[in-house]
Amino acid sequence: MKFFFRLLFFLTFVVVLASVIAYARGYRFDIEKRSVKSTGIISATSNPKAAKIYVNGELKGVTDTNLTLPPENYLVEIKKEGYTSWSKKINLKGELVINVDPVLFPVNPSLSPLTNLGIIKAIPTEDGDKIVVIASGSAYLFDASKKNLPFFPPLNKIVDLSLLLNITDIKSIKVTFSPNQKQAIFALPDEALAKSGFVPAYLLSLDENNLNPLDVTLSKEALIQAWQNEKDKNNTKILETFPRDFDKIASSSFEIISFSPNETKILYRAKEGVKLPFMIKPPLISTNQTPEERLIIKDRVYVYDRKEDKNFLILQPNLKWYFDSRHFVVKEEKKISIIDYDDTNKQTIYSGPFESFFFNPTSDGKIVVLINLNSQVNELPDLYLVGIR
DSSP states (O other): OHHHHHHHHHHHHHHHHHHHHHHHTTEEEETTTTEEEEOEEEEEOOBSSSOEEEETTEEEEESSEEEEEOSEEEEEEEEOTTBOOEEEEEEEOTTOEEEEOOBOOBSSOEEEEOOOSOEEEEEEOTTSSEEEEEETTEEEEEEOOOSSOOSSOOOEEEEEGGGSTTOOOGGGOEEEEOTTSSEEEEEOOTHHHHHHSOOOEEEEETTSOOSSOEEOTTTHHHHHHHHHHHHHHHHHHHHTTSOHHHHHHHHHHEEEEEEOTTSSEEEEEESSOEEOOOSSSSOOSSOOOSOOOOEEOTTOEEEEETTTTEEEEEOOOSEEEOTTSSEEEEEOSSOEEEEETTSOOOEEEEOSOOOTTOEEEOTTSOEEEEEOSOTTTOSSOEEEEEEOO
């Protein structure tokens, strides 16, 4: 009798365990058909939270939640009042979990002034955290990396422009940054050489007021080349974290535009046509379902995600990485938008006035633009912070 009860207990335990495992993997009992069928799960989260989830137009709940659904193609939409909406077509398969985690942006972003100097030119560093500002006969450094930027934060003076002898066309000043973003060369563009036969150049520290700018006119090209070599070495180190086959192809066939802030994705332009082989075998499941492009065409721009081994064609010009490495900020003619890194879900985040030649994402998710809100009185624009988070 004891053996019978032990056997019964063991069988019950096995059945319950199998049921729990099957339930966790998405299997559900269909009462009408009296059968067990496979289902998939859509794990829907969002920022901000408590956004409504629509599946094929039907409200299914709010984020954060998991939706258990039969295998099928679905249109998933995430909406929240006062914010941009997000949508994506999803092919849900049995036993798989598809993660949906969009970022929604306020439809009415805040606008805060950052300077009141009247800016002639603004040049962001390559990492986007600092901006060289040329105004009022001087060059300043604006630190955009601070988490809480007050109105009119103090600017660090770099140099009195009158000390840069023979550089009279202030609007044309070209700034080249060192790899560590701590130094810069101020010079006129190369086109000026054809006109005058002489292009003065000065090496400046971005950490202090340069009272005696160093004239590097004769060594400018060598210094810029040395900086480029150092940048190339840094890029090579990052590429070494990518799959080996991708590293080889990228080194010979791609022009690196930029890495994402977390260095897991690379934006590049193809120097020649090449077929990009699959790097992860077998391919990962439950990854980004946006159709990718592995037949690379010369001169087109792509983004590669090393974590998922996905490669997407990018058709948007004038874009920069957003701080979360999941989006690009896109400057268009009369607005600024954000798109997912796979070139989908474009969301307009700002369509007010701004000088179209300048925009810069900050490391805390805001956007810095140049705006002249009173052109009848002010001749020049100033820096403004567009609050979208």
